[in-house]
Amino acid sequence: MNKADIVDVLEDIAVLLELKGENPFKIRAYSGGARVLETMEDDLGEVIAEGRLGSIKGIGSALVDKIETLHATGELEYYTKLRASIAPGLIEMLDIPGLGGKKVKKLHDALGVESIDALKAACEAGEVSALKGFGQKSEEKILTGIANRAAYAKRHLWWEARTVAEPILAGLRDLPQVEQAEAAGSLRRLKETVGDLDFIVASSEPQAVMDWFVGQDSVQEVTAHGETKSSVRFESGLQADLRVVLMAQFAFALHHFTGSKEHNVAMRQRALSRGYSLSEWGLKPSSNSGSGEMEVGSGELEVSSEQELFEFLGLQMIAPELREGMGEVERYELGGDSVPSLLELSQLRGVFHNHTTASDGRGTIEEMAEAAEALGFDYLGLADHSKASYQANGLSDARVLKQLEQIRAFNESGESAVHVFSGIECDILADGSLDLEDRTLAALDYTVMSVHSSFSQSEAEMTARVIRAIEHPGTVMLGHPTGRILLRREPYKIDLQKVIDAAIANKVIIEINANPKRLDMDWRLWRRAAEKGLMCAINPDAHSTEGLAYYAAGVNIARKGGIPTEQILNCRDCAGVAQWFAERR
């Protein structure tokens, strides 16, 4: 069993133990172990072979046994028995807001409900409100939760969540009572998808701010309305939380609610190890720090920014998008190894992999170049589909060469300050051969090779297929390496570590497909891949002039992945890009 599947099993175990009413710290040990395994960058097989699994923090002897058994046999008796003892319907019930492990267990033990349907019937019969610990409101909330389950569970693309968040943030900042306001949470961390929106406001008049927030026209339901926190839900199912704090607490609150949860745990542990207790309200000497002279509340520390908070804990400023609990707290130690500076939007000189009316795009060469110029770019890469992508009106060899002539004429006309690089998004056929003739590929400035068919191949077949394409001398870039469509289509099975190694060995660039629905290759893989030498290109995959703007989502991913700017082709000037292509061909 591979690492990802083992991670799933450990997470399953944690959920099942929750429904059993197990010790919460034991549950956390399993979910924590899953997390550690997931973010471990070394090959699991090697780690096990070298006997290093048990020396990883968060994985003790019990987890070593279970992980090794799963890795070797794909089965685990403990897990099988545990799963058999819990009705699958109970796991689904955890998705209903307000129901956690203990309440689901109680509903099951007291009423015998084992499915959402049975729970619904029990609520409608008034059996739930009759239970100790439940009441009328609980019953209603459960019924509402069941009715809206699909919408509540949904995550939202970062790009779309941002368009909802921006006017709310602007509205908050316009209020006279508001001193400072920021969006926090996964939106601020630039995650590819966002569960809900979080807003942090500094104000000494919280009530007025809360009232404005819950009174917005777009609010469909107010789910909480307290003294410092309010929550609302919009029609789309998207939930937004607002927290109002005093200015002195703002940096702490902003840091806390930006998260991630794992980052916060690491920061609190760091604070504790230095004798301080960190919370969303502030930083104070911890009560058990030993020296009796430190009374709780007597040494509250003040910081005016997140940067000061990090510095107090001996850290460089960690950008929000890096706070994923993936070792950043250790890496950003003051005076430690230098960390790469993060890409800025303004550093991009152009973008690659965009479509025109020649295949399935909506803009002409001229229109796309004009839009690129408006964005301040020096160059634009055009890469239409090749003929195997019949549904996208892909180009034959002859049509590619015709377009190449059009691009040359456009560049020579001098009508645009933007230089257009001629490329193609060439299909990688099922056997790993390419959809166009070698001489066609060689005539172009550059190529992007992508998989658009036979998604259901085995991992071994798909990996071999893509590596064969990478090894072709006509290949310059690899397009969207997993084919995933966020929230809609799973990635196809592929061993990306092998693909990354092949790309490095063959000097092939892997793209960050910046379409907000793709963001592929995933940010989680970039830091390690970049350290090994992989080059990156940020490719909006624009199918219209408006689509060029997606490059900003690609910049997010490059930042999250911590890719040094020297390894991002878009940061080079026109001559530098031309040189890279020339050396590669």
Added chain:
DNA sequence: GCCGTTTTCGGCCCGACTGTTTTCAGTCG
């Protein structure tokens, strides 16, 4: 179940909000 330069046992990040209670448990982030 994990962990330890005070600890191999007894802790484990912390606090708001809700609904149900009458002082608090459960959920959530």
